[in-house]
Amino acid sequence: MAKLTREFLVKRMFSDGKNYPYGFSRSGDFSISESKALSQYGCLIAALVDGQIEPETSEDNNLLAAAFGKKEPEGAAEKAWVKYQKRINRPKLGNVYGNHRPVLVDDDSDDDATIEQDDLEVEMDDE
Numbered sequence: 001m002a003k004l005t006r007e008f009l010v011k012r013m014f015s016d017g018k019n020y021p022y023g024f025s026r027s028g029d030f031s032i033s034e035s036k037a038l039s040q041y042g043c044l045i046a047a048l049v050d051g052q053i054e055p056e057t058s059e060d061n062n063l064l065a066a067a068f069g070k071k072e073p074e075g076a077a078e079k080a081w082v083k084y085q086k087r088i089n090r091p092k093l094g095n096v097y098g099n100h101r102p103v104l105v106d107d108d109s110d111d112d113a114t115i116e117q118d119d120l121e122v123e124m125d126d127e
Contacts, residue, residue, distance in 0.1 A: 014042025041077035
């Protein structure tokens with residue numbers, strides 16, 4: 001396998017087909033300048049964060065510091081990467097129908113009796 005270089009990673013376009021299948025610019029999450037910066041520098045930042053390459057310049061060190069939250073992001077690429085990480089790591093919400101399951105409640109308290117379908121009522125658990 002060829003050794004990854006900074007120049008190769010900057011020339012390579014970054015995309016995330018899982019979270020952004022139609023691209024960053026069409027998602028509505030990023031501005032035009034943010035999507036361009038993320039597409040251009042995303043491969044480089046991902047390789048730096050994963051440890052695939054060592055930082056060579058002060059720009060690389062700044063990208064790493066911003067990616068790990070050690071400093072505030074300053075450049076467009078740093079801001080776009082931090083925003084991208086927040087978007088893909090946000091907690092998943094419940095579905096549109098709610099996240100409560102209906103609870104079947106028996107009016108009769110006989111344990112030995114068989115429960116007929118007509119004897120059951122459905123209540124929502126509001127915990």
